[in-house]
Amino acid sequence: MSATTRSRxxxxxxxxxxxxxxxxxxxxxxxxxxxxxxxKKGCDHGQCGACTVIVNGRRINSCLxxxxxxxxxxxxxxxxxxxxDALSPLQRAFIxxxxxxxxxxxxxxxxxxxxMLEEVKAGWPSVVADISGDNPDITDEDLSERMSGNLCRCxxxxxxIAAIREAMGAKGAAE
Ligand code: FES
Ligand code: FES
Numbered sequence: 001m002s003a004t005t006r007s008r009x010x011x012x013x014x015x016x017x018x019x020x021x022x023x024x025x026x027x028x029x030x031x032x033x034x035x036x037x038x039x040k041k042g043c044d045h046g047q048c049g050a051c052t053v054i055v056n057g058r059r060i061n062s063c064l065x066x067x068x069x070x071x072x073x074x075x076x077x078x079x080x081x082x083x084x085d086a087l088s089p090l091q092r093a094f095i096x097x098x099x100x101x102x103x104x105x106x107x108x109x110x111x112x113x114x115x116m117l118e119e120v121k122a123g124w125p126s127v128v129a130d131i132s133g134d135n136p137d138i139t140d141e142d143l144s145e146r147m148s149g150n151l152c153r154c155x156x157x158x159x160x161i162a163a164i165r166e167a168m169g170a171k172g173a174a175e
Contacts, residue, residue, distance in 0.1 A: 007071035010037070012080030018067040027051045029067035030077060033057035038078035038107045042151075049150030052108035053077050059115035061149070078107035081114060090114055093163035109150045113164050116146050120168075138168070 005022040008015060011034060018029055027044075030036045030053065039062060040049030046064040053062045054076040082088035090110050093099070100106040123132040129142040140161055152160065 003084065005068040007068050009072075010074045012075070012077060012088070014028055018070075020067075022066065022068045023066050025063055025069060026053070026065040026067050026075070027062035030075070031064060036077050036079050039111075040107055042108075043103070047107070047151070048108075049112060050105050050108045052112045052150065054111055055117050057115065057118060059112045059149075076111070076114075078111055088114070090117075090163065090167045094160070094164040097159045097163040097166065099156055099159040099163040100152075101156050105150060105152045105154075105156075109147070109160055112147060112150045113160075113167070117164070117168060119133065119146070129165050 003022060004020055006017065006019045007153065010016070011030070016034060018024070018033070020033075024033075027039060027095055030039050031041065039053055040050035041063065042048035044051075044063050046061045049061065051061055052059050054060075055065075055070065055073050081098040082091045087095070088110070090113050094106060094110060099109070103110055120131065120136075120138060125131060125137070126142055126145045128145040129136070129139065131142075142159055143164055144157070147160070147164070
């Protein structure tokens with residue numbers, strides 16, 4: 001008999017209990033146990049970002065995290081950001097700018113961008129730019145760096161940047 005672990009998580013605003021193998025990843029818990037298929041499994045090795053979810057406001061790769069580690073945490077998946085009738089600003093912008101082709105990477109891109117915009121608001125620097133001063137200039141290069149943990153096999157990057165810029169309310173969105 002294998003050991004089991006129990007933890008209580010809040011997923012998209014609803015309390016959920018994880019009880020099972022302590023090696024179960026957060027990604028598998030979300031997709032297989034809670035039947036939330038929006039979060040995608042791409043590489044399963046922390047390299048593609050398809051599995052990105054937001055934990056207590058921070059974006060993480062759910063394939064590299066164990067469900068048992070998240071007792072008391074608030075998890076937001078793409079299903080928690082908006083619905084077809086009430087899309088989040090980023091979801092709307094991705095559609096408006098054709099920010100996806102196959103759509104496989106899209107939930108992770110949108111979760112990542114949602115948390116990334118909060119990081120920008122908080123003045124977090126990236127490798128490319130220190131934006132801690134007044135009126136920081138967020139360049140496309142800086143946005144690309146901030147989103148570099150999310151790969152898109154279809155190469156929809158320029159439209160993704162345009163969508164993020166629209167959601168930021170910034171001028172000069174890429175075409
Ligand atoms: S599936 Fe988690 S980073 Fe690729
Ligand atoms: S839209 Fe196909 S992988 Fe990004």
